[in-house]
Amino acid sequence: MLVFAVGLVDYWFESAADWLIGARSATEYVREGECLCCGRCCRLLGIEMPGWLASKDRLVRFVVAWHSAALNFEFQGRVGNVLAYSCRYYREDEHICGRYPLRHRLCRFFPRQRLFGHPALHDECGFSFVRRDVLERREDRARLGNPNFLSILRDRQKTGS
Secondary structure (H helix, E strand, O other), rough: OOHHHHHHHHHHHHHHHHHHHOOOOOOEEEEOOOOOOOHOOOOOEEOOOOOOHOOOHHHHHHHHHHHHHHHHHEEEEEOOOEEEEEEEEEEOOOOOOOOOHHOOHHHHHOOOOOOOOOOOOOOEEEEEEEEEEHHHHHHHHHHHOOOOHHHHHHHHHOOOO
8 A cells, every 4th residue: 555655655755746847848859769668868867957946956866866765776977958867677688677577667757758848868769759740740641552662662672682
């Protein structure tokens, strides 16, 4: 029962945080791709804070303490509005997460699109970000039966032509 209660409180904190920073609103970019399990984001994870939050030292200390207690992140430092962490669940020698099936929603949805601009990713990352309007045009073309460049390229790579 205690585990359930802690999980519920954690869920509500994360939902409230999403609401506070506006992460529930539509973004300019949409995430595509899949995790390649390279582990780069687990070794050094950056979480960007809104400017109003970053200017409040007490709130920043609370956020760091919360991430340490709830997510098992180890605080590495701060650069401007970005808090840098490493994950204590990541097993460097095996290149895996010690609790991957039960990972927290922050990890499950990482990398998340920022509210503004194009997110920066590690070179090895299997994810990419596409502007929402480009994705909508791509989907419209697919509905009409017109192939897009990526599907043509994948088909040619499969057939070897």
